[in-house]
Amino acid sequence: MRFRHGTPADADRIAELHTASWRSAYAGLMPAEYLEGPLREEHLAKWRQRTAAPTAHRRLLLAEEEDELLGFIHLDTAVDSRVHVDNLHARPGHVGTGIGHRLLRRGFAWAAAEHPGRDVYLEVLRGNDRAIAFYERQGGLRTAERTLHMAAGFALDEIEYTWPAATVSRRAA
Known part of the structure; x- marks a missing residue:
């Protein structure tokens, strides 16, 4: 894997x-009409914008094998100075193969090198049990719960997981 x-x-x-x-x-967590409707166009606009304007405060790392994109992680700095894992995804069919683990470790390495002394956090939707179990196995600590209000007009419960700054460099790749 590259x-x-x-x-x-x-x-x-x-x-x-x-x-x-x-x-x-x-x-089953989000409305089917949203997942099958405007989602692709929203993601396309988001990633075209983000990749067109890279900054030192963001990191986008891809995992590929034989030119197939198997996963990615996107991190940025939050208003409160923490490092936010904004996206961590593995291609369906490759979930559970270690891609997410390897990407998260590389994300921790970037956070430790570029933003030392800062906590790293992410949000996960309540009900996404596989992801919740993954973040807990990776040492994430449940630090908050809140409601996410989607621009498409629905709300979902989410859980925040945090890796304290003191542990980030130890968890790095």
């Missing part, structure tokens, strides 16, 4: 994987 930084040329492939991941992981 890891590399995402570029504008990757936006369409990232959006496709992101959409496939949501359709697989969030079936």
Whole structure:
């Protein structure tokens, strides 16, 4: 498996994987008409914008094998100065093969090197039991629960997981 930084040329492939991941992981959690409707276009616009304007405060790392995109992680710095794992996805059919683990470790390495002393956190939807179990196995600590209000007009419960700054460098790749 090869890891590399995402570029504008990757936006369409990232959006496709992101959409496939949501359709697989969030079936039954999000309305089907949303997952099968505007989701792909929303993801495409998001990834075209993000890859067109890279900054030092973001990291987009891709996992590939023989030119197939198998997963990606996107991190950025939050307003509260923590490092936010905004997206971590493995291609359906490859979930559970270690891709997420390897990407998360590389994300921790970036956070430790570029933003030392900062906690790393992410949000996961309540009901996404596989992801919740994964983050707990990776040492994430449940630090908050809240409601996520989606622009599409529905709300979902989410759980925040945090890796304290003191543990981030130890968990890095």
